[in-house]
Amino acid sequence: MNTIAAISTFFLPVLVGVILVYALIKKTDAYGAFTEGGKEGIRLSISLLPFLLGMLVAINILRASGFLDAMNQALSPLLIWLSIPPDLLPLLFIRPISGSASLGMVADLTATYGTEHFISRAAAIIQGSTDTTLYVLTVYFGAVGIKKMGRALTIGLLADLAGMTVAILITIWYFT
Known part of the structure; x- marks a missing residue:
């Protein structure tokens, strides 16, 4: 077994041990803190569900309505x-909008054009x-509970546009 494999095998148990020893030194209830964190994680997951469901419905509506195809033809x-x-x-x-939907599109483009095609690489x-x-x-x-997200939306979409533009330019520069 090489050194990296040996380190990776023991990393997690050693990390847990260090945390438990630190909790003992600080006289903290590690198990109680762990269960409280689990409860908080479940509450957060439940509070995220309506937002996640809304995004999934919106994505499916866009795909099923043919909006993407019409926009593609127009542009x-x-x-x-x-x-x-x-x-x-x-x-x-x-x-x-969606990482999983876009990953599915990348997989579809790669299956359609092959891994060496410009479209797949881009x-x-x-x-x-x-x-x-x-x-x-x-x-x-x-x-x-953040309600005002206009500036964050603008900056995020501009960052996406810049990332997409640079991605296409890099694909052109590097692969052609």
């Missing part, structure tokens, strides 16, 4: 002029270069 000439393959548009639209770089801004704002801001 195709502009995308072609900008040297962006129109097949990337649904990903560019869905990525700020999709993978976009997936890694951007975040699920609307999801983060809806779920996490909603869970802690």
Whole structure:
């Protein structure tokens, strides 16, 4: 067994042991704190469910209604002029909304075009270069009760746009 494997095998038990020893030194009820943390985690999970459900319903409505296909057809000439393959548009639209939906789109594009195609590579770089801004704002801001999120939304979407633009430019620069 190599050194890294040996360290990784014992890391978690040693970490738990260190925490327990520290709790003993500080005379803290480690088990009580652990169970309180578990209760708080369950309460937080339950409070997140309505926001998560709302996002999933919205995503499914967009996909089932054909909105993404109509938007793709309407914007195709502009995308072609900008040297962006129109097949990337649904990903560019869905990525700020849902990580799992966009990951499914990346997988579909990769299965359709193969791993060596420009579209597949650009999709993978976009997936890694951007975040699920609307999801983060809806779920996490909603869970802690933040109501005014206009500036955070603007900055998050601008960051996503910058990440997508740079991802496409890097794909063009590196792979062509």
